Amino acid sequence: MRNPARDLVRVLPVLDQPASARVPELRGEECLEVFRGMLRVRLLDEKMLLMQRQGRIAFFGPSSGQEAAIIGSGFVARREDWIFPALREGGVLLLRGFPLEKYFGQLFGNCLDVEKGRQQPMHFSSGEHKYVSLSSVIATQLPQAAGAAYAAKIRRDDCVVFGYLGDGATSEHDFHVALNFAAVWKAPVVFVCQNNQWAISVPFEKQTKSDGVAIKAKAYGMPGVAVDGNDVLAVILATREAHVRARAGGGPTLLELVTYRRGGHSSSDDPTRYRDESRVEPWLLVDPLDRFRDWLIAQGQLTPAIEARMRDELTTIMNQALATAEAADKPPLETLFTDVYASMPPHLRQQMLEVQGDGSGTAEGAFPL
Amino acid sequence: MSTMTVLQALNAALHEEMARDRNVVCLGEDIGKNGGVFRTTDGLQAKFGEDRVLDTPLAESGIIGTAIGMAMYGLRPVPEIQFSDFIFPAFDQIVSEMAKLRYRSGGEFTCPMVVRTPYGGGIRGGHYHSQSPEAYFVHTPGLQVVVPATPADAKGLLKTCIRGQDPVIFLEPKRIYRTVKGEVPDDPEFTVPLGVARIARAGSHVTLVSWGAMVHTCLEAAEEAAKQGIEVELLDLRSLLPLDQDTILDSVKRTGRCVVAMEATRTCGVASEISAIIAEEAIEYLEAPIVRVTGFDTPFPYTLEHVYMPSPKRVLSAIEKVAKF
Numbered sequence: 001m002r003n004p005a006r007d008l009v010r011v012l013p014v015l016d017q018p019a020s021a022r023v024p025e026l027r028g029e030e031c032l033e034v035f036r037g038m039l040r041v042r043l044l045d046e047k048m049l050l051m052q053r054q055g056r057i058a059f060f061g062p063s064s065g066q067e068a069a070i071i072g073s074g075f076v077a078r079r080e081d082w083i084f085p086a087l088r089e090g091g092v093l094l095l096r097g098f099p100l101e102k103y104f105g106q107l108f109g110n111c112l113d114v115e116k117g118r119q120q121p122m123h124f125s126s127g128e129h130k131y132v133s134l135s136s137v138i139a140t141q142l143p144q145a146a147g148a149a150y151a152a153k154i155r156r157d158d159c160v161v162f163g164y165l166g167d168g169a170t171s172e173h174d175f176h177v178a179l180n181f182a183a184v185w186k187a188p189v190v191f192v193c194q195n196n197q198w199a200i201s202v203p204f205e206k207q208t209k210s211d212g213v214a215i216k217a218k219a220y221g222m223p224g225v226a227v228d229g230n231d232v233l234a235v236i237l238a239t240r241e242a243h244v245r246a247r248a249g250g251g252p253t254l255l256e257l258v259t260y261r262r263g264g265h266s267s268s269d270d271p272t273r274y275r276d277e278s279r280v281e282p283w284l285l286v287d288p289l290d291r292f293r294d295w296l297i298a299q300g301q302l303t304p305a306i307e308a309r310m311r312d313e314l315t316t317i318m319n320q321a322l323a324t325a326e327a328a329d330k331p332p333l334e335t336l337f338t339d340v341y342a343s344m345p346p347h348l349r350q351q352m353l354e355v356q357g358d359g360s361g362t363a364e365g366a367f368p369l
Numbered sequence: 370m371s372t373m374t375v376l377q378a379l380n381a382a383l384h385e386e387m388a389r390d391r392n393v394v395c396l397g398e399d400i401g402k403n404g405g406v407f408r409t410t411d412g413l414q415a416k417f418g419e420d421r422v423l424d425t426p427l428a429e430s431g432i433i434g435t436a437i438g439m440a441m442y443g444l445r446p447v448p449e450i451q452f453s454d455f456i457f458p459a460f461d462q463i464v465s466e467m468a469k470l471r472y473r474s475g476g477e478f479t480c481p482m483v484v485r486t487p488y489g490g491g492i493r494g495g496h497y498h499s500q501s502p503e504a505y506f507v508h509t510p511g512l513q514v515v516v517p518a519t520p521a522d523a524k525g526l527l528k529t530c531i532r533g534q535d536p537v538i539f540l541e542p543k544r545i546y547r548t549v550k551g552e553v554p555d556d557p558e559f560t561v562p563l564g565v566a567r568i569a570r571a572g573s574h575v576t577l578v579s580w581g582a583m584v585h586t587c588l589e590a591a592e593e594a595a596k597q598g599i600e601v602e603l604l605d606l607r608s609l610l611p612l613d614q615d616t617i618l619d620s621v622k623r624t625g626r627c628v629v630a631m632e633a634t635r636t637c638g639v640a641s642e643i644s645a646i647i648a649e650e651a652i653e654y655l656e657a658p659i660v661r662v663t664g665f666d667t668p669f670p671y672t673l674e675h676v677y678m679p680s681p682k683r684v685l686s687a688i689e690k691v692a693k694f
Contacts, residue, residue, distance in 0.1 A: 114477055115477075118472060123473070125474045126477065127477030132441065135465050135466060140466050142434075143438065143462070146435050146438060147438025147440075147441075147442070147446075148439065148441055150435060150438070151442035155443075177430055177431035181428070181431045339475060339476045340510050342533075345564065346564075346611065346614070
């Protein structure tokens with residue numbers, strides 16, 4: 001069995017495990033940018049779960065506990081790189097400069113949503129930020145990531161594609177298909193598996209008998225790297241190595257970021273029905289924000305006062321954006337029918353006129369949250 | 370004009386479009402060095418190189434899934450599924466991903482691509498080399514479903530699809546790949562629009578609607594009917610989504626009688642949809658019930674495929690039935 005102390009890439013100390021001498025190069029402001037990104041994910045989680053309970057949004061998928069995995073890997077992606085996300089990478093999109101008003105617009109499904117209110121909350125997308133719209137079907141984005149990377153390769157673009165997945169996705173055929181195609185084509189793609197130990201209620205040991213996820217890469221002929229996913233410096237270190245390899249023509253890498261889903265799968269899930277935390281390895285339960293904070297303070301890059309200011313600033317920005325977004329209108333009726341095709345075919349135009357003609361498109365009868 | 374088979378016309382379309390636009394790439398099983406098991410992609414790899422004509426690993430969801438990613442990135446992929454019976458491992462990529470990407474992303478991401486796949490029976494292929502799966506795809510908003518019946522349409526429609534903005538399921542009638550020849554325009558700008566049916570034979574007594582290889586079966590039946598004085602108007606739909614409702618309704622309003630013939634299984638098939646449209650929009654013009662001539666609601670058989678597939682005789686008896694009603 002894999003030994004976390006020996007077999008995971010780790011930089012920051014945890015419990016009785018010491019720090020590593022290998023630290024990724026980061027400027028002071030970069031360290032704070034990473035910490036700020038992690039803190040924003042945590043603050044959003046707290047606020048959005050509350051809003052879901054208040055009936056203001058229909059659904060939310062929290063990311064608490066996975067901030068290091070999300071922000072550490074997303075931090076390495078450059079603006080020209082593409083992101084094929086899974087459920088919990090909204091923090092990566094925000095790190096890439098996506099406006100919070102649009103982020104909340106997606107959660108409300110209103111006219112600030114670039115997707116025009118067509119998807120359930122958490123299915124963010126932005127063409128400008130090369131953050132691809134995801135479906136709720138598991139692992140389908142991975143062959144697409146391999147294909148986009150192949151396209152970048154034959155066009156000789158300096159572009160790396162990130163394909164995110166969870167541990168449950170490793171059971172899907174598209175995971176295996178994607179790794180195989182990407183390796184055969186030597187495509188510049190980094191598969192980032194956030195192994196948070198749970199696929200809704202099914203624990204990792206019931207998902208696979210494999211000794212972790214990273215080892216699966218071997219059979220496809222690519223490097224597989226297991227990382228302490230609660231250690232943001234280790235995540236940056238490993239993601240950078242995979243990124244450098246992809247840019248240099250070395251092909252794909254499978255990263256397994258070993259982390260822990262502290263909350264439920266979503267706002268609709270109650271983990272007390274199935275989860276016994278006494279069986280979880282204790283190091284996994286140490287908060288990734290605490291680990292990075294301790295290191296930043298020890299390095300003299302963060303003080304309680306700086307963090308307090310950061311929290312205040314993030315909270316203020318969040319509340320302002322939320323007020324703007326919550327006040328926005330629903331998408332116009334015609335958006336039910338546009339974008340099915342580049343231009344509207346006659347049968348859809350006819351159906352749109354039917355709705356517009358009989359008034360059944362008004363707010364009356366709208367589904368309550 | 371050149372005289373070509375359906376297969377040669379498809380091959381010519383691929384050669385022309387790959388030469389016209391360097392973003393066009395072909396991928397699939399055995400399509401490169403071998404030129405495809407039917408030779409539809411013959412000569413492409415030698416001419417355009419292995420980067421643009423890929424022999425892929427054997428996984429249909431990978432072929433379609435990677436093609437979607439390529440299309441999103443800006444290429445114009447033309448993936449081949451070797452037989453349409455093998456398309457189901459890729460069904461999710463087609464239905465949940467390819468079809469919905471434009472809509473679900475608010476138009477920020479699109480995947481213009483053409484999934485080419487040979488379909489249909491009559492080649493002694495049994496369950497898994499004979500089916501007609503068009504209804505599954507016509508039921509999916511976001512897709513276009515195209516089925517040529519002649520060499521000229523095979524070329525012109527494929528070129529239109531490759532130049533289009535939306536994903537296409539392009540069903541190739543493999544039974545007539547080599548058996549039907551016709552005149553095909555040489556002009557590299559020759560294209561055929563989607564959503565416009567072809568009147569394959571003009572007539573005033575009975576409207577006969579069909580598509581793909583079955584058009585030729587219907588033509589035989591129509592010639593037999595003419596010997597009895599029944600003049601059949603045969604419509605070759607060419608694209609099932611978008612569907613040319615106007616041409617169907619216009620013809621039915623003139624003839625007052627309609628037969629729809631297809632190879633696929635009957636229940637919830639495209640013939641059912643066409644019947645429903647006629648019933649909703651033109652029932653006051655009908656002189657007889659609409660009759661469907663279809664494959665049976667069984668898996669596609671091997672030994673008895675000639676019984677399963679609508680023959681000219683079965684189509685003819687449906688024509689006689691509605692003509693004499």
